[in-house]
Amino acid sequence: MRIDIITVLPELMQSPFEASIMKRAIQKGLVEVHFHNLRDYTTNKQRSVDDYQFGGGAGMVMMVQPIDDCISKLKSERTYDEIIYMTPDGETLNQKMANSISMYENIIILCGHYKGVDQRVRDMHITREISIGDYVLSGGEIGAIVFCDAIIRLIPGVLSDETSALTDSFQDNLLSPPIYTRPAEYKGLKVPEVLLSGNFGKIEKWREEMAYEHTKNRRPDLLEND
Numbered sequence: 001m002r003i004d005i006i007t008v009l010p011e012l013m014q015s016p017f018e019a020s021i022m023k024r025a026i027q028k029g030l031v032e033v034h035f036h037n038l039r040d041y042t043t044n045k046q047r048s049v050d051d052y053q054f055g056g057g058a059g060m061v062m063m064v065q066p067i068d069d070c071i072s073k074l075k076s077e078r079t080y081d082e083i084i085y086m087t088p089d090g091e092t093l094n095q096k097m098a099n100s101i102s103m104y105e106n107i108i109i110l111c112g113h114y115k116g117v118d119q120r121v122r123d124m125h126i127t128r129e130i131s132i133g134d135y136v137l138s139g140g141e142i143g144a145i146v147f148c149d150a151i152i153r154l155i156p157g158v159l160s161d162e163t164s165a166l167t168d169s170f171q172d173n174l175l176s177p178p179i180y181t182r183p184a185e186y187k188g189l190k191v192p193e194v195l196l197s198g199n200f201g202k203i204e205k206w207r208e209e210m211a212y213e214h215t216k217n218r219r220p221d222l223l224e225n226d
């Protein structure tokens with residue numbers, strides 16, 4: 001998968017891609033991430049990317065020209081499956097979306113700033129708008145990092161068997177059951193007997209029951225959605 005990220009703050013975004021699972025995915029050649037500094041596409045002396053809002057009102061708006069030029073250049077070089085704008089008024093990211101987007105070849109992620117982007121950018125180029133939750137960040141960059149982490153770990157070959165994404169919370173609309181490692185007893189707290197039994201049928205059944213209980217108690221909304 002190739003990810004092109006358009007941002008005014010590439011320096012804010014780089015380090016997560018130089019560590020952890022995302023770094024490994026890039027090293028394995030499964031993912032390419034390219035940053036495009038929006039200021040490189042400005043035509044004014046100050047290299048400013050924003051301007052006052054027509055009609056008045058607080059907050060600056062990101063101008064259409066630099067973003068249009070950057071996206072148009074990328075589109076002339078390859079076809080994109082999706083051109084995504086990170087914005088608090090987009091559809092809320094969930095595991096199902098992450099699963100489907102992880103199968104794409106090429107995507108662009110546009111990070112907004114200030115009040116957001118000129119509506120004409122959205123009308124001309126954006127195919128999908130994504131929010132990472134009902135709160136407002138100071139820019140789309142951190143949202144884009146969250147989004148990239150969620151999709152990159154799902155790309156086949158990125159995770160090893162031991163870290164398989166198949167048993168993650170949300171993968172089947174259930175939260176994960178409790179997990180334990182050695183020692184079997186710590187300060188009088190014991191690991192549930194069933195996990196030490198070696199009976200894999202029983203263990204699987206226990207895990208399913210616990211996942212269901214845990215979901216019912218914490219996130220009953222997940223059980224209603226199907």
Ligand code: ADE
Binds near residue numbers: 086087137
């Ligand atoms: N930009 C500002 N707030 C955001 C959010 N909640 N999700 C994605 N991008 C954003």
